[in-house]
Amino acid sequence: MAENQTVYDVIIAGAGMAGLSLLWQIRQSGLNHLQILVLDPDEKKVNDRTWSFWETEPGPFEHLVYRSWKEVRVTSAEGTVLDIPLGDYRYKTIRGIDLYRFMDRQIAEDPQTWRLTTTVLGVESRQNEVSVQTEDGAYRGKILFDSTYRLPLTDPQATHLLQHFLGYVIRTPRPAFHPERPDLMNFQVPETGDCRFMYILPFSETEALVEYTLFTEKLLEESAYADVLKDWIATHLGLTDFEILEREFGVIPMSDEPVNEFPFPHVIRIGTAGGYTNPSTGYTFRSTQKRIAQIVDQFSKTGQWRPTGPVRQARFDFYASVLLGVLAQRRTKASRVFWTLYTRNPIDRIFRFLDGESQIQEEARIMSSAPWFPFTASGWNVMVNTIKRHMPFL
Numbered sequence: 001m002a003e004n005q006t007v008y009d010v011i012i013a014g015a016g017m018a019g020l021s022l023l024w025q026i027r028q029s030g031l032n033h034l035q036i037l038v039l040d041p042d043e044k045k046v047n048d049r050t051w052s053f054w055e056t057e058p059g060p061f062e063h064l065v066y067r068s069w070k071e072v073r074v075t076s077a078e079g080t081v082l083d084i085p086l087g088d089y090r091y092k093t094i095r096g097i098d099l100y101r102f103m104d105r106q107i108a109e110d111p112q113t114w115r116l117t118t119t120v121l122g123v124e125s126r127q128n129e130v131s132v133q134t135e136d137g138a139y140r141g142k143i144l145f146d147s148t149y150r151l152p153l154t155d156p157q158a159t160h161l162l163q164h165f166l167g168y169v170i171r172t173p174r175p176a177f178h179p180e181r182p183d184l185m186n187f188q189v190p191e192t193g194d195c196r197f198m199y200i201l202p203f204s205e206t207e208a209l210v211e212y213t214l215f216t217e218k219l220l221e222e223s224a225y226a227d228v229l230k231d232w233i234a235t236h237l238g239l240t241d242f243e244i245l246e247r248e249f250g251v252i253p254m255s256d257e258p259v260n261e262f263p264f265p266h267v268i269r270i271g272t273a274g275g276y277t278n279p280s281t282g283y284t285f286r287s288t289q290k291r292i293a294q295i296v297d298q299f300s301k302t303g304q305w306r307p308t309g310p311v312r313q314a315r316f317d318f319y320a321s322v323l324l325g326v327l328a329q330r331r332t333k334a335s336r337v338f339w340t341l342y343t344r345n346p347i348d349r350i351f352r353f354l355d356g357e358s359q360i361q362e363e364a365r366i367m368s369s370a371p372w373f374p375f376t377a378s379g380w381n382v383m384v385n386t387i388k389r390h391m392p393f394l
Contacts, residue, residue: 003131003137003138003139004137004138004139004140005140006035006139007129007140007141008035008036008037008139008141009141009142010026010035010036010037010141010143010145011036011038011130011132011141011143011145012036012037012038012039012144012145012147013039013040013120013132013144013147014040014146014148014271015038015039015040015044015100015103015115016040016044016049016271017051017096017099017271017284017285017288018147018270018271018273018274018276018288018292019038019145019270019271020099020100021060021288021289022145022270022292022295023036023038023103023106023107023113024060024061024103024106025060025289025292025293025296026296027106029296029297029300030300031299031300032112033112034112035112035114036113037113037114037115037116037139038107038113038114039116039118039120039132039139040115040117040118041117041118041119043117044100045100046097047095047096047097047246047248048096048097049096050093050095050096050167050201050248051093051099051284051285052092052093052094052182052201052285053092053283053285054090054091054286054351055089055090055092055286056088056089056090059092059286059289060289061094061099064094064095064098064099064102065092065093066093066095066098067092067093067201068090068091068092068093069086069090069180069181069182070085070086070090070180071083071084071086071180071181072084072086072181072182072183073178073181073182073183073184074183074184074186074339074342075183075186075187075188076187076335077191077335082339082342082343083181085347087347087348088348089347089348089351091184093182093201094285116134118134118135119134120132120134120146120148121135123144123146123264125264125265125266125267127265128142128266129141129142129266130142130144130264130265130266130267141266142266143266143268143305144267144268145268145269145270146267146268146269146270147269147270147273147274148273149273150273151253151255151257151259151272151273152257153253154257155258155389157385158255158256158257158385159256159321159325159328160217160253160255161215161217161253161254161324161327161328162214162215162216162217162219162251162252162253162254163251163252163253163254164213164214164216164219164220164249164251165199165211165212165213165214165225165248165250166211166212166225166226166229166248166249167199167209167210167211167212167229167247167248167249168209168210168244168245168246168248169203169208169209169245169246169248170207170208170210170233170242170243171206171207171243171245172206172237172243173241173242174206175205175206176208176237176238176239177200177202177203177204177205177206177207178202178205179203179205180202181202182199182200182202183198185197185198185199185338186198186199186200186236187334187338188232189212189228189232191335193330194214194327194330194334195214195215195216195335196214196215197335198210198213198232199211199213209246209248210229210237211248212225212229215254215282215334219251225249252272252277252282253272254277254279254281254282254324255324256279256317256320256382258389259273259274259275261274261311268295268305268306270288270291270292270295271288274291274311276291276311278354279317279320279321279324280321280323280324280327281354283354286355287312287355294307295307312356313356315363316356318382319353319363321382322378322379322382323337325379325381325382326374326375326378331374331377332371336371337371337374340370340371341370344369345365345366345369349362349366350366353366
């Protein structure tokens, strides 16, 4: 097909959380003159995602926050409950459909933004621009932001897991939930040596997202998720007559394989494709907002999109690799790892640590609270694999 002769200032491949966040932050920064083309194969008319995160200040999508909580709950495998006040933090949730609808309206009202429903087939980086090949032809841009790239997960020196989950938004005939606190991790599920837990976001006493989450190497058979989920709801909530309002299934790569955020001239990968996902937890939303803010700020000040500095400092990548290794190699029960983390550290220290914003002394306290032998063995393994990656001749 012929190549479109318009040269867009920005092309965004992928109208998911990362791509739409970039578009919103560009416009909020006052860069209203930029011509932006958004490409995505789906129109996104259903609530297929729920993004949850913690923060102390209002974020760029504060007006879309569906629920916000002042405390959270963690439940051990033995059924011990730990309710954790969040202090200055708030745990927040944004529904995918709310973000999609809001940004649809913004795009419709923006004369400098165009959206096409099409699939990206390839990218050609040229001297001063990039050409994006799609099912409907090729489009030229000064910069491409790509959230569609799939991590290969093939590095033999890296650790690879998948975070996969099935969740139901259910409505119950009688009160069944505590709307004032979500259950971040409920480990009262059959333990098989890997990491499995229930995640509950209560929207009211009779409505909640109940999600069966696993950190494993392979996906389950489709029916296995639903069987465990329905059995857990029946056993622990005493419900068999609930109504399923929505269904959410997702897969997030959890890997410490090196990610190239800037693979070609005029191409920047964003979101999970750019390495924004925390490898050991799967949380992506807030790190994406932070990194995109740096990218937009850099362009506003210098006219160049590429920011200085990495997504995370190297030591935080090391910490994530160590925890990922403990989980992947099943060096100890995952329920023990996370229960120890939450019971031996204040929640603000944990959040700063996971956000890559903690100080060395805080990190030392977190490390000292972890099971010593599993984490030491995993840390040694991470260092050996790092050496092998950089010195393959050894």
